[in-house]
């Protein structure tokens with residue numbers, strides 16, 4: 001039976017008490033993670049094979065993590081891919097591995113997106129290798145958790161240069177050349193759910209990702225006339241070495257994240273790769289200016305003022321309901 005003593009009628013103190021009381025914690029059966037069984041991730045490519053035949057795709061940061069997964073899916077669906085980032089050895093290894101699995105060529109091009117000259121040279125190289133791409137995925141990013149009072153000017157500049165300026169340099173350089181060549185394209189930016197809400201402890205990333213969203217929504221309006229679509233995916237937490245080593249270095253944060261995600265689990269790289277492939281494909285040719293949150297419900301879970309009441313047990317609800325019903329008038 002439930003042994004909760006109500007010291008006040010404040011539901012928040014009740015909820016916090018429950019979360020820290022191990023005798024009660026197991027009793028709801030709701031937060032055990034078993035709800036993830038309702039939402040199993042599917043790992044195979046969703047679109048028909050050949051959906052990207054004769055199409056060229058550029059994926060920045062395509063050597064690792066989510067960019068690598070998107071490259072693998074696009075390549076499997078027939079695209080010729082170009083992956084670009086700073087570490088050529090990592091890019092070459094990924095390119096060879098994916099190519100050998102899919103039979104479609106993956107090119108590795110070194111590029112630091114913070115440097116507009118390097119971006120221009122990278123696009124020269126791409127033009128020579130494959131011609132201008134039909135699909136551009138701005139996925140490269142930098143981030144780390146840090147109290148804002150500890151950030152140096154260079155720390156701020158490093159993150160905002162990669163995320164906002166890097167995305168702008170790649171997008172503008174390719175956009176101008178595509179316009180000159182009268183070629184249409186799909187642009188996709190990978191942001192994050194806190195681009196919308198802001199978030200403490202990742203302030204340069206939050207500011208830059210919000211800027212990326214403004215850039216993409218603005219260009220969706222301006223460059224439709226040139227045949228360009230611009231869309232945004234905001235992922236929730238998906239385990240990658242790059243993200244988790246910098247945002248949850250001890251691993252202590254992961255359980256709390258899973259507990260607040262209504263689907264009871266992290267996302268997988270293959271799931272976001274399927275969504276990115278759809279958004280970048282001709283099946284989504286009417287989609288532009290869209291912001292797609294892909295987070296298992298984490299954002300709304302964090303936002304709702306009363307969502308902590310999930311941890312109230314049925315017995316506790318009986319008590320709460322009796323208290324509420326006893327109230328007469330205001």
Ligand SMILES: CC/C=C\C/C=C\C=C\C(=O)SCCNC(=O)CCNC(=O)[C@H](O)C(C)(C)COP(=O)(O)OP(=O)(O)OC[C@H]1O[C@@H](n2cnc3c(N)ncnc32)[C@H](O)[C@@H]1OP(=O)(O)O
Pocket residue numbers: 141142143144145146150151152153154155156158159192205236237238242243244246247248
């Ligand atoms: C758990 C996940 C849940 C949710 C995820 C949600 C959103 C995720 C968003 C993401 O973007 S995840 C992707 C993360 N991936 C990466 O960050 C990969 C690339 N990152 C890097 O290469 C580095 O981490 C980098 C961003 C710091 C850039 O490397 P670079 O070599 O160019 O920089 P420096 O090492 O020279 O540092 C520049 C500048 O920053 C200061 N700095 C670096 N780390 C920290 C830190 N941890 N705390 C405070 N400051 C830091 C460093 O000191 C330099 O400043 P100064 O010159 O010293 O002033």
Ligand SMILES: NC(=O)C1=CN([C@@H]2O[C@H](COP(=O)(O)OP(=O)(O)OC[C@H]3O[C@@H](n4cnc5c(N)ncnc54)[C@H](OP(=O)(O)O)[C@@H]3O)[C@@H](O)[C@H]2O)C=CC1
Pocket residue numbers: 060061062063064065066067084085086087088090111112113114138139140141142162166190191192193234235236237238239240241242243244
């Ligand atoms: N994983 C997650 O939970 C979430 C991820 N995201 C977003 O997903 C995207 C991928 O992140 P994820 O795969 O997790 O992390 P990774 O660290 O694996 O990916 C980041 C990529 O960006 C590249 N990169 C970093 N700096 C530069 C630069 N200056 N020039 C060119 N490329 C650069 C890196 O390659 P290199 O080091 O070779 O330059 C790396 O391949 C990012 O936009 C991130 O913000 C958003 C929300 C959640």
